[in-house]
Amino acid sequence: xxxxxxHLAFRRDAAHKRRTQARAGVMSLAFALAFTVIGVxxxxxxxxxxxxxxxxxxxxxxxxxxxxxIVDRKGRILATDIQTGSLFADPSRVVDVDTTAEQLSxxxxxxxxxxxxxxxxxGGKFLWIARGLTPRQQAQIHELGLPGLDFVRExxxxxxxxxxxxxxxxxxxVDNQGLAGMxxxxxxxxxxxxxxxxxxVKRLPVRLAMDLSVQYAVREELLSAMERYKAKxxxxxxxxxxxxxxxxxxxxxxxxxxxxxxxxxxDRFNRASSGVFELGSVFKVFTTAGALDMGVTSLDKxxxxxxxIKVASFTINDFYGKKRWLxxxxxxxxxxxxxxxxxALDMGVTRHKAFLGxxxxxxRMATEMGPTARPILPKKWGRLNSMTIAYGHGLSxxxxxxxxxxxxxxxxxxxxxxxxxxxxxxxxxGQSDRVIKLQTSDLMxxxxxLNVQKGSGKQSDTAGYRxxxxxxxxxxxVNGRYSGTKLLNTYLGVFPMDAPExxxxxxxxxxxxxxxxxxxxxxxxxxxxxxxRIIERIGPMLGVTPVMEKGxxxxxxxxxxxx
Amino acid sequence: MRVVNLxxxxxxxxxxxxxxxQKYESKDMEARAGxxxxxxxxxxxxxxxxxxxxxxxNRPKRIERLARKHLGLKPLKASQILTVRQxxxxxxxxxxxxxxxxxxxxxxxxSRRQAALR
Numbered sequence: 001x002x003x004x005x006x007h008l009a010f011r012r013d014a015a016h017k018r019r020t021q022a023r024a025g026v027m028s029l030a031f032a033l034a035f036t037v038i039g040v041x042x043x044x045x046x047x048x049x050x051x052x053x054x055x056x057x058x059x060x061x062x063x064x065x066x067x068x069x070i071v072d073r074k075g076r077i078l079a080t081d082i083q084t085g086s087l088f089a090d091p092s093r094v095v096d097v098d099t100t101a102e103q104l105s106x107x108x109x110x111x112x113x114x115x116x117x118x119x120x121x122x123g124g125k126f127l128w129i130a131r132g133l134t135p136r137q138q139a140q141i142h143e144l145g146l147p148g149l150d151f152v153r154e155x156x157x158x159x160x161x162x163x164x165x166x167x168x169x170x171x172x173x174v175d176n177q178g179l180a181g182m183x184x185x186x187x188x189x190x191x192x193x194x195x196x197x198x199x200x201v202k203r204l205p206v207r208l209a210m211d212l213s214v215q216y217a218v219r220e221e222l223l224s225a226m227e228r229y230k231a232k233x234x235x236x237x238x239x240x241x242x243x244x245x246x247x248x249x250x251x252x253x254x255x256x257x258x259x260x261x262x263x264x265x266x267d268r269f270n271r272a273s274s275g276v277f278e279l280g281s282v283f284k285v286f287t288t289a290g291a292l293d294m295g296v297t298s299l300d301k302x303x304x305x306x307x308x309i310k311v312a313s314f315t316i317n318d319f320y321g322k323k324r325w326l327x328x329x330x331x332x333x334x335x336x337x338x339x340x341x342x343x344a345l346d347m348g349v350t351r352h353k354a355f356l357g358x359x360x361x362x363x364r365m366a367t368e369m370g371p372t373a374r375p376i377l378p379k380k381w382g383r384l385n386s387m388t389i390a391y392g393h394g395l396s397x398x399x400x401x402x403x404x405x406x407x408x409x410x411x412x413x414x415x416x417x418x419x420x421x422x423x424x425x426x427x428x429x430g431q432s433d434r435v436i437k438l439q440t441s442d443l444m445x446x447x448x449x450l451n452v453q454k455g456s457g458k459q460s461d462t463a464g465y466r467x468x469x470x471x472x473x474x475x476x477x478v479n480g481r482y483s484g485t486k487l488l489n490t491y492l493g494v495f496p497m498d499a500p501e502x503x504x505x506x507x508x509x510x511x512x513x514x515x516x517x518x519x520x521x522x523x524x525x526x527x528x529x530x531x532x533r534i535i536e537r538i539g540p541m542l543g544v545t546p547v548m549e550k551g552x553x554x555x556x557x558x559x560x561x562x563x
Numbered sequence: 564m565r566v567v568n569l570x571x572x573x574x575x576x577x578x579x580x581x582x583x584x585q586k587y588e589s590k591d592m593e594a595r596a597g598x599x600x601x602x603x604x605x606x607x608x609x610x611x612x613x614x615x616x617x618x619x620x621n622r623p624k625r626i627e628r629l630a631r632k633h634l635g636l637k638p639l640k641a642s643q644i645l646t647v648r649q650x651x652x653x654x655x656x657x658x659x660x661x662x663x664x665x666x667x668x669x670x671x672x673x674s675r676r677q678a679a680l681r
Contacts, residue, residue, distance in 0.1 A: 042582075076618060076621070077614060077615065077617075077618040078618075080611060080614060080615050080618070081611060082608065082611050082612045082615055083608040083611065083612075153608075158615050160615050160616075160617075160618030160619035160621075160622060161618065161619075161622045161623070161624075162622065162624075164622065164623065164624070212623060213623055216622075216623035216624065216627075217623075217638075462641065463641050463642060464641030464642065464644075465641060536638070536640065536641065537638050539641060540639040540641075540644065545644070545646070546641035546642075546644050548641070548642065
C-alpha cells in the first residue's frame with residue numbers, strides 16, 4: 001500500500017517538475033533578455049561622454065575671434081585678448097519691452113532707449129544689445145533682473161599702451177578681426193587666430209621689431225615738435241640700417257586702438273606708409289650717391305652753380321644761392337638744386353631712373369602690413385624730370401620708401417627690405433642685394449656727417465652720437481602750383497656716423513614760421529632739431545655708446561661718478 | 564549546481580555594486596573635472612586681465628611721469644655715460660676728501676637730532 005502511494009507520488013512529482021522546469025526556462029529567458037537590454041543600455045550610458053556644460057553651448061554663439069598676443073622686441077604686451085561679456089536678448093522672452101529698454105539705457109550709456117525698444121519689438125530669437133562689457137556693467141545688468149537677457153563670454157582686444165604704437169598695431173573690428181596694421185598680419189598667420197570661443201588654444205605671441213620705449217620717445221618728441229612748430233602732421237621712423245627692423249614708426253595725428261572709431265577719422269591714416277610726398281632736397285642723397293657710384297663725379301670735382309638753369313619755361317634755382325662754382329661736397333651741404341640737377345644729367349635719364357628703381361623708390365614696397373602706397377612717377381620721364389627729381393620734386397614716395405632706400409647708402413651698400421618683425425642682422429644680410437659699392441657708402445657717410453658739422457643739418461647734432469643727416473624742405477603743391485608758404489620738411493638722420501646703426505627720419509607737415517626758429521621754417525630749424533632730440537633720447541635705449549670729442553669731455557661725468 | 568548559482572548570484576551582486584560605485588565615482592570626477600576646467604578657464608581669463616592691467620600700468624607714459632615725480636629722474640644724457648677707461652682718466656678723490664665728504668654727510672643728521680633733542 002505504502003509502495004503504491006509512494007509510486008503515485010513520484011509520478012505526480014515528476015509531472016510537476018517538468019512543468020516547473022518549462023516555466024522556469026521561459027522566465028529565465030525573459031529575465032536574460034530584460035537584463036541584456038538593461039545591460040546594453042547601461043553600457044551605452046556609461047560610455048557616453050559627459051554632458052556638455054552650459055559654457056560650451058553658449059560659446060558657439062560668439063562670432064568673435066581669439067587672437068595671438070602682440071609683443072614688442074622685449075616681450076612687453078602691446079595687444080592682448082581679455083574675456084568680456086556680451087549682452088544679447090531673446091525678444092520672444094522679453095516681458096516688458098519699455099522697462100527693459102529704459103533700464104538698459106541707464107546702465108549702458110551708448111545704448112539709445114528708443115532705438116532699442118524698436119529693435120526689441122521687431123521680434124526674432126536673437127539680438128545683440130552690447131558687446132565687450134566690463135565686469136562691472138555685467139553685474140549692474142544682472143542686478144536689474146530683466147527676463148529675456150543673457151550674456152555670452154567673448155574675447156575682446158585691448159591695447160595696454162594706448163595710442164603709443166597705434167599705426168604699427170592697427171586695430172580690430174567688433175568681431176575681433178584685424179582690419180589694419182600688424183593686426184591684419186596676425187589674421188593671415190595660420191594658427192594665430194581661432195573662432196567660436198576656443199580660448200584654451202596655446203598660441204605664440206607675434207613678436208615685433210618695435211621697441212616700446214623708443215616708440216614712445218619718438219612719439220613724444222613728434223608731439224612736442226608739432227606743438228612747437230605748429231605743424232599739421234608728423235611722421236617719425238627709426239630703422240636699424242643693418243637688419244631693416246622698424247624700431248619705431250609713428251604717424252601723427254594718430255588714434256587709440258582701444259577706441260577704434262577714432263581710427264576712421266579722415267586725417268588719421270598712416271602717413272609713413274600710405275601717404276606719398278615730394279620730399280624735396282633729401283633726395284639729393286640719392287643723386288649724389290648715384291653719381292659717385294657710377295663714377296660720373298667724385299668728391300674733388302664740382303659743377304658751376306653760378307647761374308640758374310632754364311629749361312623751356314622752367315627755371316631751376318638755389319635756395320641759398322652761392323652764385324659760384326661748387327664742389328660736390330659743397331653742393332651737398334649747401335643743398336644746391338643747380339648742382340644736383342647737373343649731376344643727374346651727367347648720370348643720364350636711363351641710369352638715374354634705374355638707380356632709383358634699384359633702391360626700390362619706384363615701386364610699391366611690400367611690408368607685413370600689406371603694400372605701401374604706390375610712388376607717383378612722371379608720366380614721361382624726360383631730362384627735365386630727372387633734373388627736378390635730383391632735388392626731390394616730381395617723384396612722390398612714402399616716408400618708408402625714403403628710409404629704406406637711404407639705409408642702403410649708409411650700411412655698406414645693401415638694399416634691405418624693412419620689416420616690422422624681429423630679424424637678426426645675419427638673416428637680413430642673407431636676403432639683401434648690394435646696390436652701391438662699399439666706397440660709395442663710405443663717401444656718403446662722410447658727406448652726411450659733414451652736412452651736420454658744416455651744413456644745413458647743424459641743429460641735429462647731439463653731443464656724443466656722431467649724427468649725420470640731410471634736410472629736405474619741399475614746397476607743397478596747392479591748387480596745382482608749388483606753394484611758397486606750405487612746406488613739407490624732412491630730416492634724414494643717421495647715427496653714429498663712424499659705423500651707422502640707426503636711421504631716424506622725421507617729416508613735419510606745414511610747420512610754421514615761429515619765434516623759436518627765428519621766423520624761418522626750413523627743415524634745418526625744425527625737423528633737424530627734432531631728430532637731434534630723438535637721437536639724444538633713444539641713443540642710450542638702443543645701446544649706442546656715446547663718444548665725446550676731445551676738449552668738451554663729459555661735463556657731467558664727475559657728478560655721475562660721485563657717491 | 565546550487566553552489567555555483569549562489570556564487571554567480573554573489574558575483575552579479577558584487578559586480579553591479581562595483582559598477583555602480585565606479586559609475587557614480589566617475590560621474591563625480593567628471594563633474595569635478597568640469598568644475599576645475601571652468602575654474603582654470605576663469606583663472607586664465609583673470610590672468611589675461613591682470614597681464615593687460617600690468618602692461619597698462621607699465622606703459623612708458625605712466626612710468627615716465629612717476630619717475631619724474633617721485634624719483635626726480637630725467638632722460639639720460641650722453642654726457643652722463645662713461646666708459647671704464649674714461650672713468651679711470653678722471654682724477655679720483657683722495658681718501659682724505661672722501662672722509663671729509665662722508666663726515667660732512669654724517670654730521671648733518673647728527674646735528675639735526677641734537678636740535679630735536681634740545
